[in-house]
Amino acid sequence: MELRHIRYFLAVAEYLNFSKAAQQLHIAQPPLSRQIRQLEEDLGVALFVRNKRRVQLTKSGKVFLDEARKLVVQAGRATEAARHAQKGESGLVRIGIASGLGGVVGQVVVDYCKHFPAVNMECKDIFSSLQNPALQKHEIDIGFLRPPIDQVNLDCELLFEEDFTVVLPTTHRLAHRKSVRLKEISDEPLIIFDRSFSTGLYDKILGLYSRQGLTPHFTVTHIESHEEAGAIMVASGKAIFIGAGGLITRSVRGIELATVRLNELDAKIEVYMAWRRNEESPAILSFLNSARRILGRQAVRKSA
Numbered sequence: 001m002e003l004r005h006i007r008y009f010l011a012v013a014e015y016l017n018f019s020k021a022a023q024q025l026h027i028a029q030p031p032l033s034r035q036i037r038q039l040e041e042d043l044g045v046a047l048f049v050r051n052k053r054r055v056q057l058t059k060s061g062k063v064f065l066d067e068a069r070k071l072v073v074q075a076g077r078a079t080e081a082a083r084h085a086q087k088g089e090s091g092l093v094r095i096g097i098a099s100g101l102g103g104v105v106g107q108v109v110v111d112y113c114k115h116f117p118a119v120n121m122e123c124k125d126i127f128s129s130l131q132n133p134a135l136q137k138h139e140i141d142i143g144f145l146r147p148p149i150d151q152v153n154l155d156c157e158l159l160f161e162e163d164f165t166v167v168l169p170t171t172h173r174l175a176h177r178k179s180v181r182l183k184e185i186s187d188e189p190l191i192i193f194d195r196s197f198s199t200g201l202y203d204k205i206l207g208l209y210s211r212q213g214l215t216p217h218f219t220v221t222h223i224e225s226h227e228e229a230g231a232i233m234v235a236s237g238k239a240i241f242i243g244a245g246g247l248i249t250r251s252v253r254g255i256e257l258a259t260v261r262l263n264e265l266d267a268k269i270e271v272y273m274a275w276r277r278n279e280e281s282p283a284i285l286s287f288l289n290s291a292r293r294i295l296g297r298q299a300v301r302k303s304a
Contacts, residue, residue, distance in 0.1 A: 201269055
């Protein structure tokens with residue numbers, strides 16, 4: 001039994017006339033009659049009662065009619081689903097988002113969902129250092145992260161650079177400055193992310209200290225992406241925090257902090273988009289293109 005047999009049956013069932021059904025199907029009546037007989041033989045039941053005056057559905061034919069209609073509808077859905085998948089208009093895309101990059105990634109996801117509403121999206125907060133293995137294990141499909149990137153197993157693109165920022169209590173002597181130099185804060189107790197969370201960020205910050213012959217005075221390093229403990233420590237005057245870009249722009253209810261740019265030549269870190277090599281999923285590839293379009297537009301705007 002083929003889908004065309006079902007369509008032939010539905011046409012005859014609609015008109016209860018082989019001549020009219022054949023006209024609607026754009027085929028001759030004899031081949032149509034043969035196809036219906038073949039369908040009845042395949043099913044082992046009579047679908048129509050035929051005589052010279054009229055054509056009627058049998059009891060089995062009426063039951064088969066209901067199911068045949070459902071089958072054709074489902075076949076149409078399956079066809080459309082396959083076409084949408086081929087165009088990247090359906091499927092699943094899982095996104096890994098490093099700390100502080102939610103605002104940037106959010107713009108891409110919102111725009112992408114407008115253009116591809118049938119694609120299912122999953123977004124997961126995951127530290128940069130954990131995204132490399134997560135991509136290889138197929139736990140996420142695309143990562144937005146800071147270096148290092150496993151370029152042996154992954155493809156990646158540089159999206160933009162983030163400035164390092166210092167977070168201070170609002171009562172700090174430097175809180176109202178537009179920028180500060182590292183020497184001005186080198187004696188302050190320091191909070192940064194644990195190295196296991198973001199290797200590149202940690203090493204870059206310590207490298208700034210090292211190149212100037214300075215030694216950071218750590219007070220806390222184990223701070224997680226949504227943890228408020230670090231903000232409380234800074235607000236209380238017990239420490240300062242150094243991070244990148246939007247990493248430290250989250251507002252914590254009831255706590256006010258000052259954000260000041262770190263004015264050093266190398267006080268920047270790259271942000272990348274990474275994915276598995278030889279990726280073939282149309283949905284994932286279309287998301288990558290959306291990210292290039294949205295974030296590329298932002299880069300042009302910033303340089304203008």
